[in-house]
Amino acid sequence: MIVSDLNSALQPYLEATAQGQLFVLVDENTHAKCMPILATALADMPYMTITIPAGEEHKTLATVEQIWHALYEHHATRDALLINLGGGMLTDLGGFAAATFMRGLRYVNIPTSLLAMVDASSGGKTGFNYLGVKNMIGCFAQPEQTLIYLPLLDTLPAEQWLSGYAEMLKHGLLDTDAHWNTLLALDVNDTKCSIPSALLADNLAVKERIVAADPTEKSLRKLLNFGHTIGHAIEEAYHADGRSVPHGYCVLWGMVAELYLSVLCLGMDKQVLTQLSHLMLAYYGRPACNCKERQRLVEWMMHDKKNKQAGQISFSLLRAIGDGVVDQTISREQLDEALEYLFSL
Numbered sequence: 001m002i003v004s005d006l007n008s009a010l011q012p013y014l015e016a017t018a019q020g021q022l023f024v025l026v027d028e029n030t031h032a033k034c035m036p037i038l039a040t041a042l043a044d045m046p047y048m049t050i051t052i053p054a055g056e057e058h059k060t061l062a063t064v065e066q067i068w069h070a071l072y073e074h075h076a077t078r079d080a081l082l083i084n085l086g087g088g089m090l091t092d093l094g095g096f097a098a099a100t101f102m103r104g105l106r107y108v109n110i111p112t113s114l115l116a117m118v119d120a121s122s123g124g125k126t127g128f129n130y131l132g133v134k135n136m137i138g139c140f141a142q143p144e145q146t147l148i149y150l151p152l153l154d155t156l157p158a159e160q161w162l163s164g165y166a167e168m169l170k171h172g173l174l175d176t177d178a179h180w181n182t183l184l185a186l187d188v189n190d191t192k193c194s195i196p197s198a199l200l201a202d203n204l205a206v207k208e209r210i211v212a213a214d215p216t217e218k219s220l221r222k223l224l225n226f227g228h229t230i231g232h233a234i235e236e237a238y239h240a241d242g243r244s245v246p247h248g249y250c251v252l253w254g255m256v257a258e259l260y261l262s263v264l265c266l267g268m269d270k271q272v273l274t275q276l277s278h279l280m281l282a283y284y285g286r287p288a289c290n291c292k293e294r295q296r297l298v299e300w301m302m303h304d305k306k307n308k309q310a311g312q313i314s315f316s317l318l319r320a321i322g323d324g325v326v327d328q329t330i331s332r333e334q335l336d337e338a339l340e341y342l343f344s345l
């Protein structure tokens with residue numbers, strides 16, 4: 001929920017928490033940039049800060065253990081409350097640590113990046129990367145609440161703004177032509193532009209509706225993975241080479257290729273693919289892994305969590321804006337054609 005006063009929004013959760021049982025999880029960046037805002041909102045309530053390293057390379061079991069260890073050392077009980085103050089990596093990891101410590105603590109997410117606000121911090125997906133595969137280990141565990149406080153975005157770097165915008169575009173594609181066109185009309189050159197709160201609320205509502213209908217991703221929720229089958233594979237290829245890349249950039253590249261598949265296999269309007277391809281070239285650039293890495297990308301896709309059968313990749317594709325279909329399998333030739341389109345743009 002979007003809140004204008006963090007202190008009053010937190011009150012119900014603080015009142016239900018005993019003295020000495022409030023924990024705040026931050027990384028080095030959010031500790032410096034966002035903790036002062038949260039500390040003011042927490043007023044006199046004493047809390048223990050747990051600081052983890054920032055960056056996707058630390059989304060590991062070792063960091064989860066660090067959080068468990070800190071909770072143990074500071075005598076957290078099952079009545080403890082963990083506040084996760086950070087981007088998607090931190091809220092995924094903190095959510096998992098909370099969901100598993102003593103079989104489950106309450107947790108509240110306060111996302112600090114646009115990407116975490118519009119996607120990662122709501123819906124209850126928690127976890128960490130394992131054997132180089134994104135979010136391979138995890139569980140569904142809903143936060144008590146996700147509090148979206150827009151002033152936290154004030155220090156967000158431009159590429160992180162673009163990363164979140166990509167997930168917003170995904171929600172637009174899953175919703176209506178009007179929503180999609182409103183998102184395209186945003187001034188992308190002005191990455192400090194404050195997204196109108198009504199647009200943000202409409203965007204969040206798309207995810208909320210889908211998660212409410214299918215919280216544990218048996219079917220419909222797979223639509224929220226549009227762009228992620230190919231996007232995650234690109235992201236994993238970057239990480240395997242020791243290069244960092246914002247998650248939303250990979251999602252955008254994945255959406256371009258998966259829109260191509262949607263046009264090819266389901267008759268999706270080609271104009272939408274053209275619009276997204278132009279936007280990609282203008283603001284995100286091309287993925288910096290070349291066509292030779294195709295086989296490697298396909299191998300990563302074989303580990304995608306949506307796959308139903310070993311050796312077969314399942315895609316969520318679009319027949320039209322707002323008309324998505326899950327569990328689509330395609331031929332290797334069609335996949336190669338889509339990757340060829342993406343890499344030769």
Ligand code: GLY
Pocket residue numbers: 119120122123125221224225
């Ligand atoms: N990020 C996609 C989902 O929450 O299902």
